[in-house]
Amino acid sequence: MSDEKLPQGEISRRKFVTGALGVTAGVGVLSLASVVGALKPAKRPPTAEQKPPAAGDVLVYAGGTNKDQPIKVADLKADGLMVKAWPKGEVLKDKNDNNLLILFRYADGVLKEPAKVEDTVQGVIVYGGICQHLGCQVNQKDDGTLLCPCHSGAYDPRAGGEVIGGPPPRPLAQLPVEEKDGVLVVKEYYVRPRYGESVADWQTNRADASKGGA
């Protein structure tokens, strides 16, 4: 029944009851929210194996016969084929899928803008290997480009991981590297946020990573 058909006294009583129920429900929602908030587990700090790459971390092979061995620049062919790696500080940081790295070595003159050539070593360029859309691992196609199997996101590893197709919102995150004692080492944190990382988190991780690996 609508209020228009009710006597004035009934309208006031109905409004009071409705208002009281609304207040009670609101208090209930607030209380429940407080309880849920109190029960929500605090965000755990990452373990050493989950920490993101940091300056000084050595890159090691993620698979193959050389698994867990440091990657020597001289051993990489300039064929543009993808190699998977993990960063290793005091421990191997392979307990966070987002730490998977992919690297490529190209012949002189193949890398092009917006790749940051100053952050590569003898044609070797390194990226976070996780798609910037929803976090799947990217694969390499025969033409050398990268394709994400989840929603067909495509990237060009010769051009700084630029998006060349599909839904990814930004290029792959290039990881600056250098050579130390013949092996590939992280120089500094990613040049842009990697998958799942806010700009604020990226800035924090970038500052932490510059202090050195752990």
Ligand code: FES
């Ligand atoms: S997760 Fe890679 S395109 Fe969607």
